Amino acid sequence: MSSVALDVESKDVHSHDDHEHHGNFWTNYVFSFDHKVIAKQYLISGIFWAIIGGGLSLLFRIQLGFPEANLEWLRPLLGDWITESGKMDTTFYLAAVTMHGTIMVFFVLTAGLSGTFSNFLIPLQIGARDMASGFMNMLSYWLFFLASVIMFASLFASTGPASGGWVIYPPLSALPQAVSGSGIGMTLWLVSMVFFIASSLLGSINYISTVINLRTAGMSFAKMPLTIWSFFITAIIGTLSFPVLFAAALLLVFDRSFGTSFYLSDIYIQGELLEHSGGSPILFQHLFWFLGHPEVYIVLLPALGLTSEVISTNSRKPIFGYRAMIGSMLGIAFLSFIVWAHHMFVSGMNPFLGTIFMFLTLIIAVPSAVKAFNYITTLFRGNIIFTPAMLFSIGLVSLFISGGVTGIILGNSALDIQLHDTYFVVAHFHLVMGSAAFFGMMAGVYHWYPKMFGRMMNSAMGYVHFWLTFIGAYMVFFPMHYIGIAGFPRRYYSFTNFDAFSTFTDLNTFISIAAILTVTAQFIFVFNFFWSMFRGRLAPLNPWNATTLEWTTPRKPGHGNWPGALPVVYRWPYDYSKPDADKDGFTDFIPQNVPLSKTEHSNTPEEKVLAQLDEKFDQLGEEREKNPFI
Amino acid sequence: MTTALLFATGAILIIAVLALVYRIITLVGIAKGDQKKTKVTTSNKINAALFPIVLIVGSGLIMWSFNDAKQFFLPEAASIHGKETDHLFWITMGIVFTAFALTHLLLFTFPFLFQFSEKRKADFNPHNDTLEIAWTAVPAIVMAVLVIFGWRAWADITAPATEDAIQVELMGKQFAWEIRYPGKDLKLGRYDVANIDNTNSMGVDYDDVNAQDDFTAREIYLPVGREIELKIRAIDVIHSVFLPHFRVKMDAVPGMPTRFKFTPTITTAEMRQKTNNPKFNYELACTEVCGYGHFGMRKLVKVVTQKEYDEWLMKQKPWLEKNPDYLSQWEAKKAKTASVAKSH
Ligand code: HEM
Ligand SMILES: [Cu+2]
Ligand SMILES: [Cu+2]
Numbered sequence: 001m002s003s004v005a006l007d008v009e010s011k012d013v014h015s016h017d018d019h020e021h022h023g024n025f026w027t028n029y030v031f032s033f034d035h036k037v038i039a040k041q042y043l044i045s046g047i048f049w050a051i052i053g054g055g056l057s058l059l060f061r062i063q064l065g066f067p068e069a070n071l072e073w074l075r076p077l078l079g080d081w082i083t084e085s086g087k088m089d090t091t092f093y094l095a096a097v098t099m100h101g102t103i104m105v106f107f108v109l110t111a112g113l114s115g116t117f118s119n120f121l122i123p124l125q126i127g128a129r130d131m132a133s134g135f136m137n138m139l140s141y142w143l144f145f146l147a148s149v150i151m152f153a154s155l156f157a158s159t160g161p162a163s164g165g166w167v168i169y170p171p172l173s174a175l176p177q178a179v180s181g182s183g184i185g186m187t188l189w190l191v192s193m194v195f196f197i198a199s200s201l202l203g204s205i206n207y208i209s210t211v212i213n214l215r216t217a218g219m220s221f222a223k224m225p226l227t228i229w230s231f232f233i234t235a236i237i238g239t240l241s242f243p244v245l246f247a248a249a250l251l252l253v254f255d256r257s258f259g260t261s262f263y264l265s266d267i268y269i270q271g272e273l274l275e276h277s278g279g280s281p282i283l284f285q286h287l288f289w290f291l292g293h294p295e296v297y298i299v300l301l302p303a304l305g306l307t308s309e310v311i312s313t314n315s316r317k318p319i320f321g322y323r324a325m326i327g328s329m330l331g332i333a334f335l336s337f338i339v340w341a342h343h344m345f346v347s348g349m350n351p352f353l354g355t356i357f358m359f360l361t362l363i364i365a366v367p368s369a370v371k372a373f374n375y376i377t378t379l380f381r382g383n384i385i386f387t388p389a390m391l392f393s394i395g396l397v398s399l400f401i402s403g404g405v406t407g408i409i410l411g412n413s414a415l416d417i418q419l420h421d422t423y424f425v426v427a428h429f430h431l432v433m434g435s436a437a438f439f440g441m442m443a444g445v446y447h448w449y450p451k452m453f454g455r456m457m458n459s460a461m462g463y464v465h466f467w468l469t470f471i472g473a474y475m476v477f478f479p480m481h482y483i484g485i486a487g488f489p490r491r492y493y494s495f496t497n498f499d500a501f502s503t504f505t506d507l508n509t510f511i512s513i514a515a516i517l518t519v520t521a522q523f524i525f526v527f528n529f530f531w532s533m534f535r536g537r538l539a540p541l542n543p544w545n546a547t548t549l550e551w552t553t554p555r556k557p558g559h560g561n562w563p564g565a566l567p568v569v570y571r572w573p574y575d576y577s578k579p580d581a582d583k584d585g586f587t588d589f590i591p592q593n594v595p596l597s598k599t600e601h602s603n604t605p606e607e608k609v610l611a612q613l614d615e616k617f618d619q620l621g622e623e624r625e626k627n628p629f630i
Numbered sequence: 631m632t633t634a635l636l637f638a639t640g641a642i643l644i645i646a647v648l649a650l651v652y653r654i655i656t657l658v659g660i661a662k663g664d665q666k667k668t669k670v671t672t673s674n675k676i677n678a679a680l681f682p683i684v685l686i687v688g689s690g691l692i693m694w695s696f697n698d699a700k701q702f703f704l705p706e707a708a709s710i711h712g713k714e715t716d717h718l719f720w721i722t723m724g725i726v727f728t729a730f731a732l733t734h735l736l737l738f739t740f741p742f743l744f745q746f747s748e749k750r751k752a753d754f755n756p757h758n759d760t761l762e763i764a765w766t767a768v769p770a771i772v773m774a775v776l777v778i779f780g781w782r783a784w785a786d787i788t789a790p791a792t793e794d795a796i797q798v799e800l801m802g803k804q805f806a807w808e809i810r811y812p813g814k815d816l817k818l819g820r821y822d823v824a825n826i827d828n829t830n831s832m833g834v835d836y837d838d839v840n841a842q843d844d845f846t847a848r849e850i851y852l853p854v855g856r857e858i859e860l861k862i863r864a865i866d867v868i869h870s871v872f873l874p875h876f877r878v879k880m881d882a883v884p885g886m887p888t889r890f891k892f893t894p895t896i897t898t899a900e901m902r903q904k905t906n907n908p909k910f911n912y913e914l915a916c917t918e919v920c921g922y923g924h925f926g927m928r929k930l931v932k933v934v935t936q937k938e939y940d941e942w943l944m945k946q947k948p949w950l951e952k953n954p955d956y957l958s959q960w961e962a963k964k965a966k967t968a969s970v971a972k973s974h
Contacts, residue, residue, distance in 0.1 A: 090922040165919045171884055172867040172920060178804065179921040265885030268823040268833070269804070269866040281868055281883050315744070316752040324762050346870070346879045348862075348888035351788030355781055362773040369769040370762070372733060377761070379740040381753040385670055386677035386741070394681070394741060401733050405726035412776060414783035415719050418712075418877045421870065421917040463673060467680065474688070482699035487874035489917040492925040500874050500913050503702040577752035588751065 031142070033134025034559055038141050039120035040452060043445070045148060046112020047526065052152075053103035054519045060096045063088045065512020067494045067505075081160075093493045094163040095181050099155065101166030102189070106196055107151065109299040109437045111144050114238075117302055117444050118207045118231040120452065124550035125225050127216025127567050129560045132209040136202045143199035147192045154188035162189040165491060167292065170263040170284050174255045177270045186256070190249050197242045197249075204235035204242075211235075216549070217621035218569035223592070225548050225573040226319060229326050230305025233333045234298050240337070241294040248287035255279070285347055289340035296433050297336045301329060303440020304371060304400075307393040309573075310443050311375055313546045314390035315382030316588050318574035321374045328367035328374075335364040345413040346420050354413040361411035365404070372401050383577065383588070387544065388462025389447035395470045396439040402474075403432025406481070421491075424484025427477050435473045442469075442525070449529075450543050454556040455536030461528040465521060472518030479507050547591045548573050567593040568621035570614055571607070578602045670746045678745035685738035689731075704874055705905050708896040708912070708933065711787045712877030718779055725772060791859040791891040798850065799861040800914075801832055802869030802882035805923030807914060808832050809850055813843030813948055823865050823884075827963075829956050833865070836950065836960050843948045850914060850931040852894050853939035859891045870918035873931060875901075881918055894933045901933075 032038060059078075062071065070086040081092035119137065123130050131137045154161040163181030164173040168189070176183040211232045215224070224232075254260040255276070263284045264276035312319040319325060341349060341357040375397045384390070406428040410416050419425060442465075449457045488501050495501035495508075542551040552567050575581070575590040583601035584590075595618075596603055596611035603611060707716045744752075799810040799818050810832055812818045819834055819841020826833040834841050852858055862871050864882035871890070872879045880890040902910045916927035934942065950957060 090925070094919065094922065094924070169868055169918075175867070178867050266823045267866055267884050268826045273824055273826065277885075280886060282886060316746075318754065318756040320755065321757045321762055324757070324766075347881045348883050348886055351784065354784060354788070358780055358784065359777050362777050363770075365773055366766060366769050369729075370766055373765045374762075376733060376736050376740065379737070379744060381755070382740075382744045383746050383750050383752040384678070384741055384744050385746045386674050391677060394737065398734065398737055401737070402730055405730050408726050408773070408776065409719065409722050412718070412722065412780035414715050414780045414787060415722065417787070417879050418715060418719070418874070420879055421872075460673070463677060471684070478692070479695065479699070482695070482702070486699075486703050487872075489872065489915055489925075491919040493922075494925055497926045497928050498913055498915055499909070499911055500704065500915070504699075507699070574756065576754070578754050 031138055033130070033138050035119045035123050035131045035134070035137060036452070036557065036561075038137050039116050041141050042111060042115030042119060042144070043452075045145065046108050046116060046441075047529070049103050049107040049112060049148070050522070051526075052155075053100050053108055054522065056096045056100040056103070058516055058519055059088070060093055060100070061512040061515045063093055063493065065509040065515075067496065088493075090493045091160060091163060091180055094165075094179065094491065095160045095185070097491055098163045098165055098168075098181065099161050102151070102162070104434065105166060105295065105299065106193070107148060109433075109441070110200065110295070111196070113299065113437060113441045113444075114231065114234055114302050115141070115144065115203060116441075117227070117306060117448070118203065118235065120448060121227055121550065122207055122210050122231055123214070124451070124553065124557070124561060125228050125548050125573075126211060126214060126219050127549050127562075127569060128210060128214035129562075129566070131206050132213060133206055136206050140199045140202035140206065143195045143202065147195035147199060150188050150192035150195065154185050154192065157183070157185040157188065159183040159185060161185040167285075167288055168252070169288075170252060170255065170281055171267055174252060174264060175267070175269060175274075177272075182256075190253055190256075193249055194246065197246045200238055200242050204238040207231055207235035208239065216566045216569055217624050218617040223569055223572045226308035226322070226325055227302075227305040230301045230308070230329060233329050234301045234305075237294045237301075237333050237336060238298050241291040241298075244287055245291035248284055248291070251287075252284065282344070282347055282349055285344050286341070286349075289343045290337070292343065293340040294336045296429070297332055299433055299437045300400075300440075301332070303396060303437040303443075304329075306440050306444040306447070307375070307396050309546075309548070310387075310389045310393040310447050311378050311397075312574055312576060313447075313544050314385045314387055314393075315378050316385070316576045317378055317382040318572075318576055319374070320377040320380075321370075322572065322574060324370055325374055328370045331367040332364060335360065335367070339364055339411075342411055342413075342416070345416045351413075358411060358413040362408065365408050365411070368400075368404050368407075372397060372404070385544075386463075387446065388457070388459055388466055389443045389445075389544075391463065391466040391470075392439045392443035392446065395466065395473075396436050396443065398470075399431050399436040399439060399473065402478075403428055403430070403436060407432065418487070419484060421489055422484040423480045423488045423490055426490050427480035427484055430477045430480070431473075435477065439469075439473075442466075445529070447544065448550075449532070450539030451550050451553070451557070453533050453536070454539050455532050455534075456539050456543065457528050457532045457536060461524050465524045465528070468521035468524070469518060472514055472521060475514035476511055476518060479511055483507065545587070545589050547575055547589050549592055552591065552593055565625055566621065568595075568617050569593060570595045570617060575602075674746055678742045681738040681741040685734065705901065706896075707875070707877050708901060709876040709878065709892045709894055711783065711892055712875075713895070714783050714786075715877050718783060722776060725776075787891075789891075791889075792857055795857040795859040795891060796853070797859050797861055798852070799832075799863070800850075800871055800882065802862075802864040802871070802916065802920070802927070803831075804866050804921050805916075805927050807869075807871075807916075807927060807929045809847045809929070810834070810949075811845050811847060811943075811946065812840070813845055813946075815840055815843055818861060819844050821863075826865065829953055829959070834949070836957065837964070842950060845946045845948050845952075847946065850929060851939060851942050852931065852933050853936045854894050854897045854933050856936070857891060857893045859889060862888045862890065867920045868918045869916045869920045869927065872915045872917040873912065874915065875912050875931075879917060897933045897935060898931075899934075 071082055071088055072086040075082045081089045083089055159180040161181055162185045163179050172178050173182050173186055211228060251262040255262050255264055261276035261279035263281050264279040267274040267276060308319050308325060339357060339361045341353055342361040345354045410419055410428055446457055446462055483504055539555055541555060549567050553561050569592045571592055573592050577588045578590060580601040581590055584599040590599060595614040596607050597614045707713045797812050797818055801808040817840040819838040821833045822835055823833050825835055862880050862882045864884045869882040870879060871882055876892055876894060878890055878892050880888050898912060902908050912931035912933060914929040914931055916924055
């Protein structure tokens with residue numbers, strides 16, 4: 001801990017304000033230790049990756065929607081990946097699907113989402129000057145950057161990027177003779193992911209230690225905003241599961257390059273018998289999904305956390321069931337480690353395991369349902385203001401439900417026999433994970449943009465962006481249920497080889513057009529985002545009338561976040577529309593840093609008792625100014 | 631090229647419309663003195679109203695699209711367990727769709743009902759233990775019931791096959807399936823990837839007496855009403871056996887043989903009548919991505935009456951009979967490996 005302490009103490013916390021910048025360009029904007037700068041670096045990288053990932057999806061949607069079309073016009077972009085007859089190369093199709101999945105899951109929704117908001121909000125909402133270790137934080141981003149560069153480079157490999165699906169099951173991913181993407185492309189994929197995992201671990205450890213150690217006076221765990229709870233729990237899941245992916249990847253590297261046989265056995269390929277023997281491809285799947293399932297919650301929980309905050313603030317109501325929300329997140333986090341094999345019901349693993357995992361999987365639906373109910377009840381009898389962030393949050397709840405309910409079907413091993421690896425699964429996870437997490441991210445950007453850049457985003461563009469994206473997401477992913485029920489397998493370049501799958505051509509065209517429109521609509525956001533940075537209206541200090549600590553900082557918080565002493569926290573973050581608050585001189589919200597002793601009229605009976613502790617917190621606050629580690 | 635042009639014009643049009651809308655909104659905003667005395671602008675009302683509108687239009691679209699899509703769903707399940715799982719699927723779908731519909735009814739009307747008004751104040755209602763216990767308990771009970779039904783179906787499906795089940799071997803490789811039947815002794819002979827050569831593409835071990843009468847086939851022939859046990863394997867990467875009409879799926883894994891048992895209940899001929907499609911055929915597809923030819927790994931499945939099946943069986947010749955030269959080649963190969971082993 002001592003080095004951590006040094007990091008924080010070495011910061012000259014009182015003398016900074018908005019316009020003062022010490023250090024040079026490199027230390028302020030590039031290798032910055034400041035959590036806010038790092039958050040923005042993650043966000044902008046995330047946006048970059050989202051554009052790449054979205055673009056790839058359009059490429060394969062064009063193929064699926066217009067299988068007959070001549071794609072000669074894509075040659076300038078794809079070169080020889082367009083065959084002489086003007087068709088998309090079938091291997092390229094797989095590569096595009098694989099890279100789309102990898103980029104979206106890891107680079108956009110893990111790094112772009114957690115990296116941005118955990119970094120930005122943890123110190124600001126718990127009342128800390130910065131992360132526990134600014135250096136590790138900086139390192140975390142730059143390892144991610146390195147991972148990004150390598151992954152991006154792999155797109156240009158002559159034999160193509162990895163193409164065995166984002167789950168990279170061996171032997172396909174282990175044998176370059178099986179698919180050309182398993183050559184240098186796969187090597188780069190693995191190297192990139194190693195750096196990615198290292199980055200993610202550095203980030204997570206930092207988030208965990210910051211939340212545990214650097215909460216300001218009075219900020220007990222029971223007063224923490226749900227955002228922080230979600231980042232905290234996500235970081236714990238990440239620390240426990242990413243190392244397993246690392247192990248899985250490492251063994252794959254050995255199999256690929258050093259002749260070991262962890263995953264390989266009895267293989268005869270391209271007229272040649274391989275020496276590998278005794279390995280098990282199923283082992284890889286267990287290891288992969290031991291990360292893979294928690295990963296989907298790593299992606300989703302931060303989005304849910306952001307949404308909790310946004311929905312409560314804009315309903316002008318406390319979040320319903322604060323404790324149940326925390327409880328269900330803890331439950332989900334725990335259960336997420338013991339359901340992984342629901343991705344493997346028909347992999348050939350022992351059917352008895354299937355029974356166990358079906359049982360555990362369906363349990364996880366319960367805390368998920370509780371969360372959905374709590375969001376809806378929070379809206380009930382609220383006084384709702386529709387900011388773009390609020391719209392995206394309501395959209396998230398909708399997508400979370402519509403994608404989540406099909407999980408109940410898929411989690412039933414007997415039903416999963418038919419549905420596994422069909423478009424039904426694609427519909428499920430794009431709604432519940434892809435779209436929901438994306439909506440959470442958008443909610444977060446719209447809501448905290450004023451704190452990030454000191455200016456407001458244009459809300460009219462935000463509204464248009466929301467409605468197009470919301471309707472678009474449903475237009476794209478809802479019909480996939482039908483296609484899945486009809487049995488269409490995923491990762492198919494075209495369906496014309498099969499009588500059974502030769503239907504739904506119109507629907508596939510429809511989906512592709514919807515996808516193109518939806519992706520296009522995202523440029524409204526991109527424009528709004530960059531334009532508002534310079535031309536947006538100057539942000540008021542607390543534009544959404546929110547209670548949490550970040551809104552007590554200056555318009556553009558400098559290094560150390562608060563120019564004066566750190567705020568002291570006296571109450572939970574959801575005192576919205578508290579009865580009799582007006583008698584205490586407040587409107588419909590009471591910020592967390594308002595002492596209970598100043599709100600005699602609106603205090604609940606328990607708070608009346610707690611109000612006597614206010615002084616203790618003040619004292620603690622003063623002492624913590626001297627030593628942040630008590 | 632035309633498609634490209636179409637898209638380009640489409641995209642430009644949309645952007646133009648959006649730009650226009652945006653321009654109008656800002657102009658109106660400026661005209662009204664945008665930054666406001668009240669907490670919200672009229673856009674709040676519009677957004678609030680859009681939710682119930684989307685709810686109504688959305689429900690209509692879901693109903694219409696479902697009805698329209700239904701005709702392309704797979705025909706009724708052609709296996710015993712498939713009937714059961716289909717039934718369970720639609721019941722579960724009914725339950726979750728109800729949950730989806732009810733929650734969305736609330737989720738999309740609350741924004742309208744409780745949109746901002748100067749006159750109202752939001753409730754301060756942080757929790758309600760009874761309600762929370764109720765909505766934890768209800769899903770828990772529903773899940774428990776679903777698990778029990780799912781578990782029973784799953785246990786039946788994965789139980790060992792009966793003694794007289796017909797064994798059929800399916801072997802996946804890039805990018806084709808190979809099919810082997812046990813022959814008269816009803817026993818599939820051993821195999822080993824090390825035996826694979828240009829002729830013996832399945833690596834069958836012809837030292838095994840059970841292998842002597844095994845035969846290969848180009849289509850999967852199955853008698854109706856008999857239990858079938860698929861013996862599934864792969865020799866290069868993972869593939870997956872998918873028989874959509876029978877609700878059968880099982881991965882084909884190199885180095886780890888798998889199995890799946892099922893009983894076809896409808897012959898191809900009957901299904902042609904049922905579907906009113908004289909060209910109907912059952913198909914086998916691959917559902918685990920296995921390389922560039924993944925989407926083409928198809929085999930035909932013919933379900934016939936027992937009588938037709940017996941007739942077909944009669945016509946099949948053991949593989950060794952069809953490849954009369956192979957046995958000498960096999961012996962030579964064996965002798966060579968044996969001498970190599972000795973000299974070490
Ligand atoms: C209600 C609780 C949920 C249940 C019971 C559930 C169940 C399942 C099951 C059984 C599968 C495997 C289907 C198959 O491959 O055949 C699956 C796939 C998937 N689920 Fe869920 N799920 C739930 C919630 C979620 C959530 C919240 C997320 C993400 C945030 C998510 C993301 C995914 C993803 C990404 C896949 C597919 C991965 C792949 O094969 O590429 N699920 N889900
Ligand atoms: Cu999962
Ligand atoms: Cu395949």
